[in-house]
Amino acid sequence: MAFLDFVPNLGRQVLLTIPNLGAAARFLLRSLVAVINRHFSIQQLLKQVYGFGVRSLLLMIVAAFFTGMVLGFQGYYALVRFGATSALGTLVALSLLRELGPVLTALLFAGRAGSALTAEISSMKATEQLNAMEMMAVNPFAWVVAPRLWAGIIVVPILCAIFDLVGIFGGYLISVPVLGVDGGTFWAQMQSNVTFSGDILTGLFKALCFGLVVTWIAAWQGYAAQPTAEGVGNATTRSVVTASLAVLGLDFILTAFLFT
Amino acid sequence: MAAEALVELENVHFSRGPHPVLAGVDMRIPHGAIVSLMGASGGGKTTMLNLMAGTLAPQSGRIRVAGQDLHALDFEDLYRLRRRMGMLFQHSALFTDFSAFENVAFPLRRHFRLNESILRKLVLMKLEAVGLRGAAGLMPAELSGGMARRVALARAVVMDPMLIFYDEPFTGLDPISVGIIATLIRRLNDALGATSILVSHDVQETFSIADYGYILAGGKIIAEGSPEALRASDSELARQFLSGQPDGPVPFHYPARDNYVTALTGSAAAGEVI
Numbered sequence: 001m002a003f004l005d006f007v008p009n010l011g012r013q014v015l016l017t018i019p020n021l022g023a024a025a026r027f028l029l030r031s032l033v034a035v036i037n038r039h040f041s042i043q044q045l046l047k048q049v050y051g052f053g054v055r056s057l058l059l060m061i062v063a064a065f066f067t068g069m070v071l072g073f074q075g076y077y078a079l080v081r082f083g084a085t086s087a088l089g090t091l092v093a094l095s096l097l098r099e100l101g102p103v104l105t106a107l108l109f110a111g112r113a114g115s116a117l118t119a120e121i122s123s124m125k126a127t128e129q130l131n132a133m134e135m136m137a138v139n140p141f142a143w144v145v146a147p148r149l150w151a152g153i154i155v156v157p158i159l160c161a162i163f164d165l166v167g168i169f170g171g172y173l174i175s176v177p178v179l180g181v182d183g184g185t186f187w188a189q190m191q192s193n194v195t196f197s198g199d200i201l202t203g204l205f206k207a208l209c210f211g212l213v214v215t216w217i218a219a220w221q222g223y224a225a226q227p228t229a230e231g232v233g234n235a236t237t238r239s240v241v242t243a244s245l246a247v248l249g250l251d252f253i254l255t256a257f258l259f260t
Numbered sequence: 261m262a263a264e265a266l267v268e269l270e271n272v273h274f275s276r277g278p279h280p281v282l283a284g285v286d287m288r289i290p291h292g293a294i295v296s297l298m299g300a301s302g303g304g305k306t307t308m309l310n311l312m313a314g315t316l317a318p319q320s321g322r323i324r325v326a327g328q329d330l331h332a333l334d335f336e337d338l339y340r341l342r343r344r345m346g347m348l349f350q351h352s353a354l355f356t357d358f359s360a361f362e363n364v365a366f367p368l369r370r371h372f373r374l375n376e377s378i379l380r381k382l383v384l385m386k387l388e389a390v391g392l393r394g395a396a397g398l399m400p401a402e403l404s405g406g407m408a409r410r411v412a413l414a415r416a417v418v419m420d421p422m423l424i425f426y427d428e429p430f431t432g433l434d435p436i437s438v439g440i441i442a443t444l445i446r447r448l449n450d451a452l453g454a455t456s457i458l459v460s461h462d463v464q465e466t467f468s469i470a471d472y473g474y475i476l477a478g479g480k481i482i483a484e485g486s487p488e489a490l491r492a493s494d495s496e497l498a499r500q501f502l503s504g505q506p507d508g509p510v511p512f513h514y515p516a517r518d519n520y521v522t523a524l525t526g527s528a529a530a531g532e533v534i
Contacts, residue, residue: 039370127351127353127356128349128350128351128353129353129354129355129356131315131349131353132347132349132353132355134315134342135313135315135342135345135346135347135425136342136343136366136367136370136415136419137339137340137342137343137367137370137371138366138367138370138371139339143370
């Protein structure tokens with residue numbers, strides 16, 4: 001019986017999910033296009049860039065520093081067995097620029113800014129602030145959603161670049177002064193093996209895609225939340241979980257396309 | 261009700277999923293009047309306000325506001341019409357990151373490029389009208405429920421609307437605040453030459469300011485007329501509602517599958533869904 005129930009339940013779940021995906025896609029389109037609406041405000045955009053970016057900076061720097069140091073340690077102990085510690089700079093830089101920088105930045109961003117964004121929009125919905133805007137003939141997509149979405153798209157690549165830099169510096173501090181790798185070799189190997197368009201730009205492009213996806217999911221979860229205290233809590237949890245999984249899934253797809 | 265109608269509803273049907281909320285509602289709101297819409301909680305009153313404001317669309321029927329068929333309007337025309345409407349929300353819906361002054365200034369800033377000194381005068385005039393000029397710099401978290409409702413009222417009328425919606429304006433307020441809000445609704449409606457639609461289940465306060473009233477039950481208008489006419493209504497449902505009787509056409513008991521004795525002696529818990 002349980003198996004017989006499974007098939008219609010799966011079908012029902014799929015039928016429920018498809019309209020939701022359509023609604024989320026329409027939401028994204030309306031939010032992106034709202035940038036040309038007259039109620040879109042550059043001031044609001046800058047405020048969000050500050051909120052998402054500057055306020056996430058300390059978290060990113062600390063996380064990047066430790067990630068870089070751990071990479072230095074692990075890379076050193078793996079390479080020293082083959083006498084290849086001269087490649088440590090390249091290993092640290094490529095790991096950060098191609099994968100860890102964009103992915104960890106996006107995951108931290110989803111936890112730090114994405115959750116706050118979902119909670120903010122869902123609370124605005126629960127307290128009728130979005131309805132109030134509609135009634136004042138002010139498009140909430142232009143005033144509330146679009147500045148946040150565009151701020152996410154702008155901020156995540158910048159945070160990722162900072163993450164990469166701090167991470168590489170952390171890797172350097174462990175590799176050169178602590179573990180005794182030659183500093184000149186560390187930087188020279190990195191310089192000759194890391195390409196600007198192939199590694200740095202593609203990593204930042206990944207971050208841009210993650211920024212869009214994380215902010216989209218966070219804003220959509222807030223907008224579609226049940227307007228109750230429980231609904232706000234559920235939406236916030238769902239936002240972080242969905243955005244994190246989406247980042248990891250999308251990373252696989254982007255890596256397959258960009259680095260082959 | 262002889263004056264020309266500002267808002268007209270004709271045979272409006274609306275349902276949420278399989279549940280019908282409105283089943284053929286006809287209403288006529290004349291220019292300049294304060295019209296109350298009363299009914300039990302969850303009876304579709306707020307839905308009706310949203311339909312008249314164009315934030316919801318009916319499944320069938322027609323709604324006309326200022327001579328325009330609301331649901332035939334495109335997005336831009338609907339927004340243009342909404343600039344001439346104001347709404348006081350049940351929970352005030354003030355923007356929590358703005359001060360009282362900025363909340364009231366918000367619609368003006370978004371729609372007009374006003375000189376800062378003119379804008380300041382307009383906002384302070386509205387705050388003065390609701391008695392809160394002195395609270396202009398306070399944040400919504402620093403305002404009491406009654407004060408927040410008054411700031412929201414100042415914001416609802418800052419564009420001098422032709423039509424003002426009030427969604428449960430008296431709910432959760434102390435008697436002094438209720439009296440203040442009721443007086444303000446009447447005073448602002450008359451001073452602005454506006455038309456007001458007041459959704460409430462506070463019979464006494466509503467009847468003290470309304471010119472005309474409708475009672476909504478079971479998705480239909482069951483009684484209408486002046487407050488005096490409604491009090492003398494033949495409808496048992498209207499009488500139960502207006503006198504606050506716990507039992508009547510609207511039953512006290514939620515329908516149960518078994519009778520009381522069977523439920524007590526049976527093994528399934530009362531109200532248990534099996």
